[in-house]
Amino acid sequence: MSSTSPSERTSLLPNGDGRNLSESDNSFLHRTSALLKAEGETSHYDSFMFFVFGSWVNVLLVFVPMSVIAHKLDWDAALRFSFSFLAIVPLASLLGTATDQMSAKLGQTLAGLLNASFGNAVEIIVGIAALMQDQIVIVQNSLLGSILSNILLVLGCSFLAAGMKFKESNFQVTAAQASSSLMTLACITLIIPAAYNSVKPPVETLLTNPLSVNPGVIDPERWSGLLIISRGTAVLLLGVYVAYLYFQLKSHAYLFQADTENQEEEEPRMNIVAASISLLLVTIITAFCADYLVASIEEFADRYHIPKPFIGLILLPIVGNAAEHVTSIWMALKGQMELTIGICVGSSIQIAAFVVPLLVVIGWISHHELTLFFANFETIAFFASVFLVNTLIQDGKSNYMEGLMLLTLYLVIALAFWVS
Template identity: 70%
Template sequence: MPPSASESTALLGNGNGSHSRPTFAHRVKAVITAEGEPSWAESYKFFLFGSYFNLFLAFIPLSFLANFFGWDASLRFSFSFIAIIPLAKLLGEATEQMSAKLGQTLAGLLNASFGNAVEIIVGIAALLQDELRIVQTSMLGSILSNLLLVLGCSFLAAGFKFKESNFQVTAAQASSSLMTLACITLVIPAAYHSTMLAADGAKNKLPLLFSAEADIDQSGLLAISRGTALLLLGVYVAYLCFQLKTHAYLFEAEEDEAEAPRMSVVAAGVALLLTTIVTSFCADYLVASIDETAERYHIPKAFIGLILLPIVANAAEHVTSVWMAMKGKMELTIGICVGSSIQIATFVVPLLVIVGWISNHELTLFFANFETITLFVSVFLVNTLIQDGKSNYMEGLMLVTLYFVVALAFWVTD
């Protein structure tokens, strides 16, 4: 039997049957328990038990214990390395769940901000520990991993199911052109560095192809890098407007009917905050163990930064991209791979340069000539393969092969 008017009034009033305005606590409660949204229990049940990736969450306490008790560097590195894999997935899940109710523009901005949260967290952790080499190689490695390994595996997987896959060529070319611009901005500091060495009368030019070390004034490189970082951030903001507003139709792809959110907005926001905090600790432990692990087990630090660390950040993204490609949704695959690389090159890397500027760490956009050439040829190959708007398994094999060649080169170079 429905409640009487007086009973309804009492429920909304002060308990004596008289009406009163809702208090601040009532308003907060109304937001937290919005009608139609999952409860907190339902939200966190999905968040913690919604993926097999979450089985690896067991490595989080192991990572904390290994660091607290000073266990062997290999254990600290391994436990932190594995722990970050599910955390990266949870960061993406929380971001996606928050985006579901925020509208296209806010959702796009949120995904742009937190889409590469693990790279940002690992980069800042390495930066604050003065591991500038790790910062640079991990950022470069994330770009190469997305462009070569993830995109290559996606083309390869789709090629075994479909003879040929098609995608929107205009959007792909716009994205690859921006990636080319970001690549060129990394070539300029390397060219400046080489020119300065020549002007200083360097006798042996061969090591420039293999080393980032040089005894020249860093002020010029810092000025170029910091100015370029500000300009790239401006270009990235313009790209977001291009993608989300002015030319959004180019990036639209056929999607399945949208699923109802599995988490409330507030629960997803809290989960995002907590996951970010835990990830920052694991990233800090991971970076702190790199030096000892590299020295004890004879693993080049460049290989750790360029190959191993990006695997952590891109594991969940890799699975999603391949899955979308096998379903024939190549626009989404291109968006994940090339879009993520653009975020790193035009947002994450410049952001870290600015953070280094603020924290008095001299992080520059100067990469060794060998690394710069590697990035350039990778971007060139990707641009060549996607310019016709079609893909097949052979193109995927080319990308994956180049990635393994790069991995082999960095295994023997440090």
């Protein structure tokens, strides 16, 4: 763009009479442009430049075309898995950026709905891709792994990081307890199908791996019961989640408001049109990369002797939650523990009460029989994790020792799934 001032050049824009604009008219245009910029309007060019070059992690976008090439040329499973794995890291970050930029332009209610829909877009996309390929084990493990990653790994790292800087951190107890109570409800809904399967008298012998359940393994009567319980529970959980959004955004919004007295509010760096286009494009690209990733998991796991549960519960969630890891720890270091709790526990609630039921309903519609029946080991690990988190946040305070406890439990679970 030229730096010549309006008075030093001849305007080429005609006015209504067909004459060139005068200097005063031209000055009016510049004042209007300055006013729009002052009101937070950002050009499309600046918006997309910020979107693409706003983070160092976007360097990994080079793996997006590499993932496509590796898949099309049928390279080794390790390369296909690794390229798709690394490609999703910046895509997850970009999805979060586009969602945040749109949320900043929308009202509180619309922003909440947008975050509910796209806050865990990677988990939804990977889950749908695996579901369409009948990889039920991967769907269940990746979703459960995302919950455990948020409430143990991310929250644990945040507590530990904050504890290294502050002797003790405080947060709003009532909001944290409301969130943890909903997590407990979601945990119970996963226990009930497992309990039903345990007490129901078996007609046929189960295989050694309960996660591989299907109508050919469990007798039709018990399988039908599991489907009814799972689908009915999924609908109820979606209803509870809608009520929770109203509770969080409207009726009891004051409980979830962070202390922003000493915090500067950041202005949006993207306009609404650029953010919408970016969100759509990245969602489509992520869908392809997720499909390639899921398609390579089985061969990768078999060839290199890596347990599939470990891939689903540990590796995939780390990719999907990469952006949340950084944001949560950064907020904790700034003393914004309400935001940290909101990111970690809130994201887990989105998965447990929104994403999991949503995928059950999608499977119901698409005739892929996904249930809420997890194996006993996964169910116990989930229950133990929720129990520990609820215990630690009851007093509204955190320290580095509590973060160490959460990380220890996460590493123990990871070790257990590595040898499973």
